């Protein structure tokens with residue numbers, strides 16, 4: 001039996017639901033990001049990102065059941081992502097993470113989560129501007 005997953009350690013589904021809901025609340029009001037999202041309804045995109053993050057951190061594998069291999073570089077190709085878009089994405093995500101109380105997300109887990117999100121956002125830059 002392995003140690004408790006990171007997913008479980010930070011409060012499981014409810015924590016991811018809250019982070020990603022806050023993220024999309026910010027995206028909806030962000031003039032850089034909002035135009036990038038093709039669908040009028042951000043609900044389906046919210047669900048995909050939530051499922052992906054849950055799976056990445058050891059939660060349910062619903063993302064891959066529904067979407068197959070993540071292939072995030074490829075799936076982001078349709079969108080021009082330069083440093084400005086990366087920064088906007090991270091700004092919204094940091095707000096979402098900041099809304100989770102320290103009792104739920106302690107410093108060590110918070111640091112690991114933010115480090116991952118920064119690394120992942122950098123890795124999806126596909127344009128120099």
Ligand code: HEM
Pocket residue numbers: 033036037038044045046048049052067072075076079081085086089090117120121122124125
């Ligand atoms: C999808 C933008 C970074 C994970 C999308 C979509 C957009 C977008 C416009 C399409 C919405 C949809 O239909 O789902 C961006 C921008 C980023 C960024 C501007 C800035 C760097 C990230 C990062 C992750 C991520 C860092 C993961 C940690 C996803 C996932 C999907 C997605 C899982 C849905 C893929 C699918 O199954 O179709 N992103 N994204 N994105 N993004 Fe990002």
